[in-house]
Amino acid sequence: xxxxxxxxxxxxxxxxxxxxxxxxxxxxxxxxxxxxxxxxxxxxxxxxxxxxxxxxxxxxxxxxxxxxxxxxxxxxxxxxxxxxxxxxxxxxxxxxxxxxxxxxxxxxxxxxxxxxxxxxxxxxxxxxxxxxxxxxxxxxxxxxxxxxxxxxxxxxxxxxxxxxxxxxxxxxxxxxxxxxxxxxxxxxxxxxxxxxxxxxxxxxxxxxxxxxxxxxxxxxxxxxxxxxxxxxxxxxxxxxxxxxxxxxxxxxxxxxxxxxxxxxxxxxxxxxxxxxxxxxxxxxxxxxxx
Amino acid sequence: xxxxxxxxxxxxxxxxxxxxxxxxxxxxxxxxxxxxxxxxxxxxxxxxxxxxxxxxxxxxxxxxxxxxxxxxxxxxxxxxxxxxxxxxxxxxxxxxxxxxxxxxxxxxxxxxxxxxxxxxxxxxxxxxxxxxxxxxxxxxxxxxxxxxxxxxxxxxxxxxxxxxxxxxxxxxxxxxxxxxxxxxxxxxxxxxxxxxxxxxxxxxxxxxxxxxxxxxxxxxxxxxxxxxxxxxxxxxxxxxxxxxxxxxxxxxxxxxxxxxxxxxxxxxxxxxxxxxxxxxxxxxxxxxxx
Numbered sequence: 393x394x395x396x397x398x399x400x401x402x403x404x405x406x407x408x409x410x411x412x413x414x415x416x417x418x419x420x421x422x423x424x425x426x427x428x429x430x431x432x433x434x435x436x437x438x439x440x441x442x443x444x445x446x447x448x449x450x451x452x453x454x455x456x457x458x459x460x461x462x463x464x465x466x467x468x469x470x471x472x473x474x475x476x477x478x479x480x481x482x483x484x485x486x487x488x489x490x491x492x493x494x495x496x497x498x499x500x501x502x503x504x505x506x507x508x509x510x511x512x513x514x515x516x517x518x519x520x521x522x523x524x525x526x527x528x529x530x531x532x533x534x535x536x537x538x539x540x541x542x543x544x545x546x547x548x549x550x551x552x553x554x555x556x557x558x559x560x561x562x563x564x565x566x567x568x569x570x571x572x573x574x575x576x577x578x579x580x581x582x583x584x585x586x587x588x589x590x591x592x593x594x595x596x597x598x599x600x601x602x603x604x605x606x607x608x609x610x611x612x613x614x615x616x617x618x619x620x621x622x623x624x625x626x627x628x629x630x631x632x633x634x635x636x637x638x639x640x641x642x643x644x645x646x647x648x649x650x651x652x653x654x655x656x657x658x659x660x661x662x663x664x665x666x667x668x669x670x671x672x673x674x675x676x677x678x679x680x681x682x
Numbered sequence: 683x684x685x686x687x688x689x690x691x692x693x694x695x696x697x698x699x700x701x702x703x704x705x706x707x708x709x710x711x712x713x714x715x716x717x718x719x720x721x722x723x724x725x726x727x728x729x730x731x732x733x734x735x736x737x738x739x740x741x742x743x744x745x746x747x748x749x750x751x752x753x754x755x756x757x758x759x760x761x762x763x764x765x766x767x768x769x770x771x772x773x774x775x776x777x778x779x780x781x782x783x784x785x786x787x788x789x790x791x792x793x794x795x796x797x798x799x800x801x802x803x804x805x806x807x808x809x810x811x812x813x814x815x816x817x818x819x820x821x822x823x824x825x826x827x828x829x830x831x832x833x834x835x836x837x838x839x840x841x842x843x844x845x846x847x848x849x850x851x852x853x854x855x856x857x858x859x860x861x862x863x864x865x866x867x868x869x870x871x872x873x874x875x876x877x878x879x880x881x882x883x884x885x886x887x888x889x890x891x892x893x894x895x896x897x898x899x900x901x902x903x904x905x906x907x908x909x910x911x912x913x914x915x916x917x918x919x920x921x922x923x924x925x926x927x928x929x930x931x932x933x934x935x936x937x938x939x940x941x942x943x944x945x946x947x948x949x950x951x952x953x954x955x956x957x958x959x960x961x962x963x964x965x966x967x968x969x970x971x972x
Contacts, residue, residue: 517895517896517897517898518897519897519899536897537895537897539895566895568892572889572892575888576888576892576895579884579885579887579888580884580885580888580895580896580897580900581896581897581899581900583881583884584881584899584900584903584904585899586939587877587881587903587932588903589954589955589958589959589962590932590935590936590939590958591873591874591877591932592958592961592962593935593958593961594869594870594873594928594931594932595869595870595961596961597869597931598865598866598869598870599862602858602862602866603961603965604964604965605807605827605829605856605866605870606807606870606871606965607807607808607809607826607827607870607871608807609809609871609874609875609905609906610870610871610874611965612902612903612905612906613874613877613878613902613903613904613905613906614874614903614962615899615902615903615962616899616902616903617958617959617962618959618962618963619955619959620959621952621955621956621959622952624951624955625948625951625952625955626948628943628951629943629946629948629951632943632944632946635943636940636943636944638884639936639939639940640940641884641887642877642880642881642884642936643933643936645880645883646880646929646932646933649876649880649929650926650929650930653918653919653922653925653926654922654926656919656922658915658916658919661914661915661918661919662911662912662915664879665879665909665911665914665915666911668879668880668882668883668907669879669907669908669909669910669911671882671883671885671886671893672879672882672904672905672907672908673908674894675893675894675896675901
């Protein structure tokens with residue numbers, strides 16, 4: 393059975409929302425894409441690049457007649473948006489999102505009487521430090537890991553359609569419990585974002601003349617510090633418990649390494665770098681951002 | 683006056699040493715390049731890729747007749763190598779290195795009676811997580827920042843030649859005190875290496891199945907964790923005081939951020955990410971590794 397949506401509603405016309413629209417259209421997987429953006433300029437840009445075909449006046453209007461809704465807004469707003477659309481959703485409409493945290497969103501949507509069974513949380517490990525629909529791409533999800541966090545109340549049909557939709561866009565889906573998802577991404581995405589910003593903060597301790605004299609290693613390591621501050625403040629507050637846990641682990645590692653340096657433990661430092669090189673070398677794939 | 687060395691001795695035939703040889707030869711800036719490597723295989727590879735023209739039996743033999751010596755070995759061995767070559771150095775030979783730390787090397791070479799006035803420490807912010815002369819490149823130093831750390835005992839001629847040599851290879855030289863150099867790179871290179879390894883260490887806290895499910899953000903942020911463990915253990919022990927200082931600053935930042943998350947301080951988190959994005963965005967150049 394081929395995958396085709398007559399009408400897709402995309403809420404939030406940014407890099408991810410725009411890429412969902414472009415990717416579905418590039419694969420002939422949808423009729424009309426209707427968009428809701430928070431600013432006139434993002435809607436106009438979305439129409440211009442062809443990520444959406446029309447703009448809806450509000451959330452209920454976007455929901456009307458849609459057979460797929462993809463919420464691509466900051467994590468703190470996802471559940472509220474779905475609640476606002478709920479009474480206008482068609483009976484067979486499937487609802488998903490692209491939020492970088494899953495536990496709080498899933499728990500909140502589970503409370504909604506009608507939407508709970510239609511909703512399957514998603515998190516594609518795709519993105520960029522670049523923001524906005526003008527950087528959207530029809531190929532953004534190709535080879536990207538896409539976490540899916542269905543709950544017992546989600547209908548099997550909704551789960552199947554969400555999984556097939558991402559796979560159709562080139563993603564590799566992985567089903568996982570929402571809490572496990574949030575634990576994983578705290579280590580692999582959220583802590584790295586926090587730390588990258590703190591490495592940039594280190595430049596402030598240098599004489600001004602020298603702050604720009606950084607090598608490619610520094611630039612790569614801190615590239616994600618250029619990401620959207622609002623998006624990341626939202627994520628950090630939402631997944632605070634897991635991120636604090638990950639930061640505590642990092643502090644322990646720093647304390648141990650400090651002891652190695654204090655005591656001139658060359659062999660222990662060497663062994664640490666050697667083990668971490670082996671582990672990093674084993675990740676010999678290249679994927680989209682997360 | 684054009685720059686030409688009749689005979690260049692390169693000690694340490696790896697990525698950097700090999701690239702110095704290839705770059706000098708590509709620009710017609712030298713006659714013969716003689717190399718000393720720590721293994722038969724690195725010497726053979728160096729001859730094969732054309733980074734060196736001949737192999738010397740030992741350090742004194744490499745020094746004989748050379749008008750430029752470039753020491754490209756781990757930082758802990760640089761001063762000892764120069765001491766061993768000292769009595770064989772020609773009167774007009776200039777000696778430099780490519781070590782990632784400068785204070786300990788400069789202080790040790792300053793003690794040498796003959797070599798002190800011929801030596802100008804260098805640190806090109808160029809490299810790669812890839813190791814070995816087979817990854818060497820004649821263009822490695824193009825647009826790279828090259829720190830120079832001359833001391834009062836260095837002759838003006840040696841300083842001029844070292845600076846002109848790096849500029850001839852495309853580098854942008856910056857003169858700086860050895861101690862200031864070590865402070866700068868602790869923040870911009872050494873701490874990022876330590877932290878990248880610690881982010882990789884976080885993968886060990888995940889169920890094995892999930893450790894490989896990382897996005898491009900994680901891969902970029904931790905790319906330098908694939909660097910040569912011996913080289914980095916050596917650097918960390920050598921620059922331990924400055925690195926410990928940088929780690930302490932990071933721990934303070936982590937503590938402050940932890941408080942923000944504990945107290946749900948959205949505005950403070952947003953402001954932190956916003957400031958660091960602005961600072962990172964201002965480094966809008968792309969250079970070689972450090």
